[in-house]
Amino acid sequence: MSVNGVAVPDSRNAKMAKMESCNDQNGVIQPLLTDLYQITMAYAYWKSEKCDDTAVYDLFFRRNPFQGELTIFAGLEECIKFVKNFHYSDTDITYLKTVLPDTSEPEFFRYLAHLDTKDVQVYAIEEGTVVFPRVPLLRIEGPLPIVQLLETTLLNLVNYASLVATNAARFRMAAGPEKILLEFGLRRAQGPDGGLSASRYCYLGGFDGTSNVLAGKLFGIPVRGTHAHAFVNSFTGHHELKRRTLVRKGSTEEVDFANVCESWQHKVAGVLGVDKGQMNDGEYAAFMSYAMAFPDGFLSLVDTYDVIRSGVPNFCAVGLGLVELGYMPVGIRLDSGDLAYQSVVVRDMFKKIATTFNEPRFATLLIVASNDINEETIHSLNQQKVILGTQPPQGHSIDSFGIGTHLVTCQKQPALGCVFKLVEVNKLPRIKLSEDVDKVTIPGKKQAYRLYGHDGNALVDLLQMPDEAPPEVGCRVLCRHPFQESKRAYVRPANVMPLYHCFWKDGKVCRPLPCLRDIRQHTEESLKHVRTDHKRALNPTPYKVSVSDKLYNFIHDLWLENAPIGELS
Amino acid sequence: MSVNGVAVPDSRNAKMAKMESCNDQNGVIQPLLTDLYQITMAYAYWKSEKCDDTAVYDLFFRRNPFQGELTIFAGLEECIKFVKNFHYSDTDITYLKTVLPDTSEPEFFRYLAHLDTKDVQVYAIEEGTVVFPRVPLLRIEGPLPIVQLLETTLLNLVNYASLVATNAARFRMAAGPEKILLEFGLRRAQGPDGGLSASRYCYLGGFDGTSNVLAGKLFGIPVRGTHAHAFVNSFTGHHELKRRTLVRKGSTEEVDFANVCESWQHKVAGVLGVDKGQMNDGEYAAFMSYAMAFPDGFLSLVDTYDVIRSGVPNFCAVGLGLVELGYMPVGIRLDSGDLAYQSVVVRDMFKKIATTFNEPRFATLLIVASNDINEETIHSLNQQKVILGTQPPQGHSIDSFGIGTHLVTCQKQPALGCVFKLVEVNKLPRIKLSEDVDKVTIPGKKQAYRLYGHDGNALVDLLQMPDEAPPEVGCRVLCRHPFQESKRAYVRPANVMPLYHCFWKDGKVCRPLPCLRDIRQHTEESLKHVRTDHKRALNPTPYKVSVSDKLYNFIHDLWLENAPIGELS
Structure with missing residues (x-):
């Protein structure tokens, strides 16, 4: 966990x-x-x-x-x-x-x-x-x-x-009892303590966690978070990686993680039908860096460049690298665009990877959405029917919502x-x-x-x-x-x-x-x-x-x- | 002052x-x-x-x-x-x-x-x-x-x-440079510090003062406030007054203030054409009590019962009592109803008192308005034309706005x-x-x-x-x-x-x-x-x-x- x-x-x-x-x-x-x-x-x-x-x-x-x-x-x-x-x-x-x-x-x-x-x-x-x-x-x-x-x-x-x-x-109530709800509102709250009150009382009202570390320290609320766009942006390519190794889980064997991922990158590009040249190399380096830091907590923000052609393929390559070393990635976060549609496409990509590489846990990886979500967004997501190719219509595939502004400012x-x-x-x-x-x-x-x-x-x-x-x-x-x-x-x-x-x-x-x-x-x-x-x-x-x-x-x-x-x- | x-x-x-x-x-x-x-x-x-x-x-x-x-x-x-x-x-x-x-x-x-x-x-x-x-x-x-x-x-x-x-x-900008703007938002802000931030930055943005005492203490912002409806409601009649005297300004002479006000009550009712029986006696007692506590800072909330038939006449009676003892009342606050219309009627009443009793300062007493005001309210007040009897149309007569919820929560x-x-x-x-x-x-x-x-x-x-x-x-x-x-x-x-x-x-x-x-x-x-x-x-x-x-x-x-x-x- x-x-x-x-x-x-x-x-x-x-x-x-x-x-x-x-x-x-x-x-x-x-x-x-x-x-x-x-x-x-x-x-x-x-x-x-x-x-x-x-x-x-x-x-x-x-x-x-x-x-x-x-x-x-x-x-x-x-x-x-x-x-x-x-x-x-x-x-x-x-x-x-x-x-x-x-x-x-x-x-x-x-x-x-x-x-x-x-x-x-x-x-x-x-x-x-x-x-x-x-x-x-x-x-x-x-x-x-x-x-x-x-x-x-x-x-x-x-x-x-x-x-x-x-x-x-x-x-x-809008999201239902199964979804993981996370409060991300600190930066938009009424000053420091406005942010603390928001975290405390959103948890009381039924949220599962907050991004606010001080609220975690003071009130024992579970804190959650991974990385921002700036983290991805701070890397230009995998040549930058100064550390390339990761210990195989449960052992002391240092493995060249960058090598492992590279071989997965080729396979993933083939299975998902994407052009490896379009998978952003800075993003790829950022994901590897994050995975080496948190091999049991790898959750990537995938929309810095292009969710479908870069973010998710890069995530899958690095995620499969982790699996090869005995770890299990957590999932991805979407922060822009059509969340319902993207979540269904991403779920489909995860299922393809799961089937092709016989890694069934990939099919149920976590999909977090966090772009300017309000109560109506959730109701409307619940009602959407996404049709992919010849597949039967499907609702959204989001497992967790990260909600900021509209939650803490009570916009309505x-x-x-x-x-x-x-x-x-x-x-x-x-x-x-x-x-x-x-x-x-x-x-x-x-x-x-x-x-x-x-x-x-x-x-x-x-x-x-x-x-x-x-x-x-x-x-x-x-x-x-x-x-x-x-x-x-x-x-x-x-x-x-x-x-x-x-x-x-x-x-x-x-x-x-x-x-x-x-x-x-x-x-x-x-x-x-x-x-x-x-x-x-x-x-x-x-x-x-x-x-x-x-x-x-x-x-x-x-x-x-x-x-x-x-x-x- | x-x-x-x-x-x-x-x-x-x-x-x-x-x-x-x-x-x-x-x-x-x-x-x-x-x-x-x-x-x-x-x-x-x-x-x-x-x-x-x-x-x-x-x-x-x-x-x-x-x-x-x-x-x-x-x-x-x-x-x-x-x-x-x-x-x-x-x-x-x-x-x-x-x-x-x-x-x-x-x-x-x-x-x-x-x-x-x-x-x-x-x-x-x-x-x-x-x-x-x-x-x-x-x-x-x-x-x-x-x-x-x-x-x-x-x-x-x-x-x-x-x-x-x-x-x-x-x-x-909506109110113009002459109006006194007061921030009253503490009770609706995002928790304690949300309220403090609101007071601090509303002052920075051009407000004249706040009701928030702690903001006064910490940031040196001028603090303002008089009394609430509960104060008026806590009195049932002038028989309740345990203290009735006030010192004549600049002397040590204790005067029976309740007596002074009573004689003014009759005169005011006559001049303003109101029925003395409708001037609420609890409100009258509350005003006298407040005036004896703050003879130089007498500003009454006049809408607990009936602004025109009770609140303003009671204010005028007590205010003229203060004048008789050498003090000068500050004004009134309106907290409900049609603010533009009421302000014009009240100004008219003040002018009548000023003329009748040769007390010109009464004509320019402060009128504060404070009921759920937002930016649009002020723009719309600026455009109103109130017609009283045969008098030429007049805009509102409000000198000061007390603004809470919509200011600090930034409703828009x-x-x-x-x-x-x-x-x-x-x-x-x-x-x-x-x-x-x-x-x-x-x-x-x-x-x-x-x-x-x-x-x-x-x-x-x-x-x-x-x-x-x-x-x-x-x-x-x-x-x-x-x-x-x-x-x-x-x-x-x-x-x-x-x-x-x-x-x-x-x-x-x-x-x-x-x-x-x-x-x-x-x-x-x-x-x-x-x-x-x-x-x-x-x-x-x-x-x-x-x-x-x-x-x-x-x-x-x-x-x-x-x-x-x-x-x-």
Whole structure:
């Protein structure tokens, strides 16, 4: 099994994932990573003697991204670590003194300097769970100014993480469970840490690995990669090779590898019907050089000159040279042109080599594609029918996708609109009204349950008031649309899962934070219990989010109380 | 001048900008923030004994973003600091040993552990300069494997920085030089550092400030912000106010501010013709609380309930209360609805108050708008004509824009496609051919000049071979399209600016890195010398990038030498 070539995670990587991603990472997020208005509001609360008011805030989103009907919740571990480490340093305070007006009272800065989150409680849905609009992902309770001060950072940590994890999950659903998906987005991400977040949360959403080495080091994500066009371009011909030998596998015998390959070059050109003069000699030298460096991980980028007339024949010649010395090449990567067509032609060439030289493993060599791929590309590749000569039509033959820009920048929708809304102050509910009913908040502290049917699929998410008994398995429960009176139905759940767990209380993390690999597993599991019509790419069915009858009435009574009485004119 | 309200940068901030952004920031970028294939290529180069080969790489982009015809180059300071600090730590090496195959030679890791960049040279265009496709932004020279190892990180540092700086510059061009532009994107950026990069480079591109406090602390960017809807929502009525007094400005006299405001509330309702019963009492209390905290920085978010019937009247009542005590309010923020229409109505209300109460400063209070604004919104606002009653049509009355999501995520094009291409090895040029002429690289080491006309505007960027004499002022120089034979013209420049400077050589930063504020200034200056037709939003004219006659012939000779000879069939 190759680690540097494109291959499935090996046990070494698995062990490392376990070891590293459960530990604290390098980054403690600073509390000044926030909007200034959180600080000015804190000062106004402090001046108004509202520091001991207790508040409840919900963090939620209103619409699923990418015209889909589901979202993957991610970023919780970072949120909890942020809450845990929340503390203004001396330099923070010094800086804030320069930002607030000179008239600000010094006592406020002493208050800030001693702030901590021991009176804050964080309830949240398990990271990696499939989630839906309006169901709060986190509920934060605590002193009004302190919880308010957490807002921006929590939004920052959840928004992009959930967006890119959802994007990754969509790529996974498009590609199917068998394909190897690799994240190659570092160079196009929003700066260094944008790239790290992308790698981390794409893995969570279902990718198999990343090219980002630091993400491998910090989070234990399997890292993958071979070589670039520049590597091929740096060689002009095989005369340049200073080292020509390779040890036969399992022995100490040094063999003249360049000689071995040369004899294969002639044979390959004959079998594939290509002109040896068109097989680029610099490319050939580059491939030999790479193969001698990674005889068990030989995967070549074959489109520097001409995939069919140069890249693949050169790969086959060098690959067969490796086989002669007891190694096995891994495959090729395509980075331009018509990927479906090329993959089928290349597969055909591999099969010819396999048959002619009685090397059946050549027929199933890995074909990786990596040119500007988005979700639609994968859907469209899935539907293609390539016809070669008189052979029956065939879909694409790509085994693995390397995806960069469109994955990490979330091209289709570059932001998830999570919001952080005040729903209770001093145990009194708060409702935010709006002419746009989508923007009306669901007031008060809530419990949330996911109700499952007999087939194991999720039927509905149900929000209740905290003093209501949880829905019971086998018992009828009335589920109502939060805002439309006529939309309601009885549900008899075969299974009920409470969605919230307390993660932070009394200054302690009170529920273990699973490691990244376990969260990834949970995402996969959570997606399995969502009906396929919610998951399909085209016109997916919306999943239902309901409220109990009691909560429905509570919302609407409060709405009436708070709505201004207009005049018809 | 208010620091916490929305206002122009004050001298204190200016001083800080000078002080902090010239210094090293907290983040040393780790060399493992790279794609794995850089490491595997390094190993293959090392195995092939190519470590002493010298290479030249160009970092450039092929197309301007956002359907525009210019780009702002940003990220250079971070690139130079990365090159300066480039060194693998012991834990990096330990990790890399787990990633490369077990057969990798230990000597290679010793080579990696001792790598540094003292033999690397970095030439670059000044950060903040307006730049164009194909003209390399950086030229990196040095040992082949070392320069290759820098690729991904340099691309990461330049790509997003330049993209978002360009986006910011486009917002600035759309809004005009007078408007105050504020970046509010932290909560929607790609994680913590994505948010920091966004704030830094939006400021560079022409924004006036950010809401991101950490960006203020680290880079000296002016920070701005007041309060959120949650602040308004946290108050239910003026009975809640525990503190009601405010000191009269310049004295020690404590005045019952709530009383003062109450009398103004009646008068304002009368003048503006609104029903005092519809002025939300929680909002009124929130405004008073905020005003007592920031009597010199009172800027209210007025759309929590009803802008016209509640928010603005409440603001005016509290604002006039402040005036009575010797203070001056700053203005209001609109965050929903029809921004142009509302701004005009609000301006009209402010004028009525100004006239009625003989308080002319009220007429010019700041109106900030901040709801999901993109570049098109600003263009469309500029074109609106709002008609109020019998008054002549008026455009919008917005003084300042707070812009988040669309600015930092670069919604219109979420990635700039910078590439890093090998153009020379051991003093021999390398050309990358492609059927797509846009993807053909310009081989060899190059010099670049910007040629200006008599009106001070840039005429053309000219690439030359390094041994050619620079173009001379007043002398005719032939400028050729790099790939189209017929496109050529003589230019007689009134001014010539060499674009490249050496920033890193002999292990030293050899040109001072200007502070962020100076780079921002340079961007503004550089944009002034670009013709308006290149800058306009709709169908801008492409700016010309040319090559000298000698370079043209060099490219095409090499092209012929390297092109495979096909057969017509």
